[in-house]
Amino acid sequence: MKRILLLLTICLLTLGGMAQKYSEDDVKQFYRTIQGDYTGQLNDSTTLSLHFTPIWEQDPFRWLYMEAINKSDKSIVEQKIIEIQPVSDIAFKVVVHGIAHAEQFVGKWSNRNFFDGFNTSILKGKRKFSFMKTKDFEYQTGWNGRKNLKCFPEGDRVHFKFSQEDERLYVKRLLARSSNFGYIVFFKDPTD
Numbered sequence: 001m002k003r004i005l006l007l008l009t010i011c012l013l014t015l016g017g018m019a020q021k022y023s024e025d026d027v028k029q030f031y032r033t034i035q036g037d038y039t040g041q042l043n044d045s046t047t048l049s050l051h052f053t054p055i056w057e058q059d060p061f062r063w064l065y066m067e068a069i070n071k072s073d074k075s076i077v078e079q080k081i082i083e084i085q086p087v088s089d090i091a092f093k094v095v096v097h098g099i100a101h102a103e104q105f106v107g108k109w110s111n112r113n114f115f116d117g118f119n120t121s122i123l124k125g126k127r128k129f130s131f132m133k134t135k136d137f138e139y140q141t142g143w144n145g146r147k148n149l150k151c152f153p154e155g156d157r158v159h160f161k162f163s164q165e166d167e168r169l170y171v172k173r174l175l176a177r178s179s180n181f182g183y184i185v186f187f188k189d190p191t192d
Contacts (some may be wrong), residue, residue: 008020030131030139031061039071040169040186047071050169050186055081055115067109071114076106081123091132094141097123129160137164 031054038050049069056063061084068078068155079102080120083095099105100122140161161170167188175182 026063026133027084027092028061030092030133030162031064031084033137033139034162034165034169035064038169038186039189040171040184042077042184045072046077048077048186049142051109052082053109053112055112059117065105065109065112065115067106076102079105087130091130094129094131096127096129098125100124125183131160183186 035052035054038052040048040050042048047101049071051065051067051069053065054063055065064082064084066082067076067079069075070077079099081097081099083096083097084092086092105114106185131139131141133139138161141159157174159172159174161172162172169186169188171184171186173182174186
């Protein structure tokens with residue numbers, strides 16, 4: 001029994017040592033890394049555009065608006081407000097909020113100042129993700145969350161990884177009641 005505990009302790013210390021230490025600059029880097037426009041294939045028939053736009057910049061490096069659009073019919077798949085909060089010396093959490101009366105914010109990702117006329121009273125409900133910095137400009141979640149977005153079936157678990165190195169957002173899904181993984185890769189659209 002003591003050997004098992006010793007092995008577990010060594011494994012945990014090794015895994016903990018792999019994550020880089022958190023600094024104030026990490027939140028700024030994460031915030032800047034994920035913002036922008038992405039395109040990716042949700043399934044055989046649905047291509048999505050994702051937009052992550054900074055809002056409420058009087059509270060810097062904390063709030064982003066996210067909008068996912070079906071490219072073929074221009075329908076809104078998802079709208080969320082993302083809050084970034086430091087948690088410890090190796091991790092921080094991302095709180096994904098719903099939006100009351102979300103229809104009034106459709107397309108407003110292109111005008112970040114639009115949100116200055118609102119405050120946090122528009123937020124409703126929330127899901128939390130823990131993110132860790134795994135290397136410079138790369139951040140990922142664990143498997144602790146259940147379904148968090150409408151575009152995934154109930155019960156699917158999701159894992160997110162943002163990598164600025166190759167300008168991609170990776171979404172890995174563990175399908176409900178299955179051991180099968182599904183992958184979605186969103187490519188960051190080039191900026192001028």
